[in-house]
Amino acid sequence: xxxxxxxxxxxxxxxxxxxxxxxxxxxxxxxxxxxxxxxxxxxxxxxxxxxxxxxxxxxxxxxxxxxxxxxxxxxxxxxxxxxxxxxxxxxxxxxxxxxxxxxxxxxxxxxxxxxxxxxxxxxxxxxxxxxxxxxxxxxxxxxxxxxxxxxxxxxxxxxxxxxxxxxxxxxxxxxxxxxxxxxxxxxxxxxxxxxxxxxxxxxxxxxxxxxxxxxxxxxxxxxxxxxxxxxxxxxxxxxxxxxxxxxxxxxxxxxxxxxxxxxxxxxxxxxxxxxxxxxxxxxxxxxxxxxxxxxxxxxxxxxxxxxxxxxxxxxxxxxxxxxxxxxxxxxxxxxxxxxxxxxxxxxxxxxxxxxxxxxxxxxxxxxxxxxxxxxxxxxxxxxxxxxxxxxxxxxxxxxxxxxxxxxxxxxxxxxxxxxxxxxxxxxxxxxxxxxxxxxxxxxxxxxxxxxxxxxxxxxxxxxxxxxxxxxxxxxxxxxx
Numbered sequence: 373x374x375x376x377x378x379x380x381x382x383x384x385x386x387x388x389x390x391x392x393x394x395x396x397x398x399x400x401x402x403x404x405x406x407x408x409x410x411x412x413x414x415x416x417x418x419x420x421x422x423x424x425x426x427x428x429x430x431x432x433x434x435x436x437x438x439x440x441x442x443x444x445x446x447x448x449x450x451x452x453x454x455x456x457x458x459x460x461x462x463x464x465x466x467x468x469x470x471x472x473x474x475x476x477x478x479x480x481x482x483x484x485x486x487x488x489x490x491x492x493x494x495x496x497x498x499x500x501x502x503x504x505x506x507x508x509x510x511x512x513x514x515x516x517x518x519x520x521x522x523x524x525x526x527x528x529x530x531x532x533x534x535x536x537x538x539x540x541x542x543x544x545x546x547x548x549x550x551x552x553x554x555x556x557x558x559x560x561x562x563x564x565x566x567x568x569x570x571x572x573x574x575x576x577x578x579x580x581x582x583x584x585x586x587x588x589x590x591x592x593x594x595x596x597x598x599x600x601x602x603x604x605x606x607x608x609x610x611x612x613x614x615x616x617x618x619x620x621x622x623x624x625x626x627x628x629x630x631x632x633x634x635x636x637x638x639x640x641x642x643x644x645x646x647x648x649x650x651x652x653x654x655x656x657x658x659x660x661x662x663x664x665x666x667x668x669x670x671x672x673x674x675x676x677x678x679x680x681x682x683x684x685x686x687x688x689x690x691x692x693x694x695x696x697x698x699x700x701x702x703x704x705x706x707x708x709x710x711x712x713x714x715x716x717x718x719x720x721x722x723x724x725x726x727x728x729x730x731x732x733x734x735x736x737x738x739x740x741x742x743x744x745x746x747x748x749x750x751x752x753x754x755x756x757x758x759x760x761x762x763x764x765x766x767x768x769x770x771x772x773x774x775x776x777x778x779x780x781x782x783x784x785x786x787x788x789x790x791x792x793x794x795x796x797x798x799x800x801x802x803x804x805x806x807x808x809x810x811x812x813x814x815x816x817x818x819x820x821x822x823x824x825x826x827x828x829x830x831x832x833x834x835x836x837x838x839x840x841x842x843x844x845x846x847x848x849x850x851x852x
Contacts, residue, residue, distance in 0.1 A: 436458055668717065
């Protein structure tokens with residue numbers, strides 16, 4: 373859709389309603405490549421944040437492609453009229469107070485949609501709009517200026533913000549993110565169809581609560597999934613969730629049975645939470661695909677191993693026994709006392725003795741193993757004594773080397789609630805070496821499961837890392 377290309381790559385931007393309410397947009401866009409083509413509009417100010425403020429959009433002396441509206445809802449129809457007269461191509465209405473609030477808000481939403489029909493496109497209202505680092509569109513400060521291969525279509529503004537946050541999710545970089553809110557005009561089908569054809573987007577994430585254009589959304593999702601992996605999170609699957617969706621974005625959520633049929637027929641990959649979606653995205657970017665369901669777990673806790681083995685099997689993975697040759701090698705590395713040589717591996721002595729790199733190499737060399745989850749954790753005494761910065765650097769480097777050599781994903785688990793400072797150090801070091809870190813074995817295993825589903829459907833060529841070694845490593849996360 374060429375018109376959406378113009379939305380994601382505008383030549384100029386205006387913020388109508390420049391104030392504390394829209395400060396995030398103004399500050400963030402000012403810092404990027406659109407900074408000198410950003411215009412502010414508010415009749416109450418002659419200047420805002422050191423920039424000239426125009427009394428009306430019509431007073432801006434240059435053409436404007438994209439307008440962000442942060443005025444009270446009752447004023448928005450007048451702003452749309454000015455946008456039509458100015459020749460604006462697209463309007464993002466950040467303001468709330470429309471169909472999510474009741475009948476009067478819905479009437480106002482219909483009015484602005486009618487004013488814009490055939491003249492310009494509307495994103496929103498009640499959404500965060502567009503994030504496109506390549507063109508310089510941002511909606512909060514601190515969003516990365518580097519592009520990546522993930523696209524995200526989100527009905528939720530909060531999820532759109534969280535997805536690009538530089539904290540725990542910092543390994544993922546995005547081509548484009550759009551938060552479309554109430555969808556008075558442009559809706560999920562439009563953005564899904566656009567990102568399906570976007571060559572910069574290799575993985576598509578979708579969060580949807582409901583839509584007025586169900587058949588179109590199904591066709592758009594089906595088309596997108598025929599080209600690239602699509603992970604979808606559906607809000608409002610229960611009656612209680614559907615009620616919440618109606619009050620959030622004024623959406624009709626639809627029945628759970630219908631949406632489950634959509635997932636199957638469009639060949640989507642459903643996820644159960646936003647956290648699960650982002651976990652899978654990180655693994656997709658940083659790991660080669662698991663070519664089978666066999667996973668090896670290496671943990672310092674027998675109890676964790678037992679419980680998480682059950683979880684792996686329940687979600688569709690396998691925790692197979694090692695072959696005899698593998699077991700024989702492991703017996704030569706580890707003492708029998710205090711250690712489980714079976715899969716999962718209970719290997720706390722290996723952390724202390726220095727045998728861990730060899731143990732991991734041996735486990736990954738087993739033909740029945742297609743991926744590994746390593747829990748990097750110890751009691752407080754051993755954490756301080758053994759797991760020094762140097763030790764973790766060497767372990768991370770070894771894990772990265774093994775992942776590339778065997779072409780099998782290695783995912784790291786570290787429960788942060790045991791020691792937040794240590795967890796941050798683990799994440800920082802392993803991220804630097806290009807490995808994803810998760811807050812639990814279960815989260816890592818579920819990400820591995822989604823990787824295998826993607827591999828079965830699309831093959832290894834769809835993965836940025838592929839399965840052919842470091843020459844295929846097309847995506848590099850930014851440092852912390």
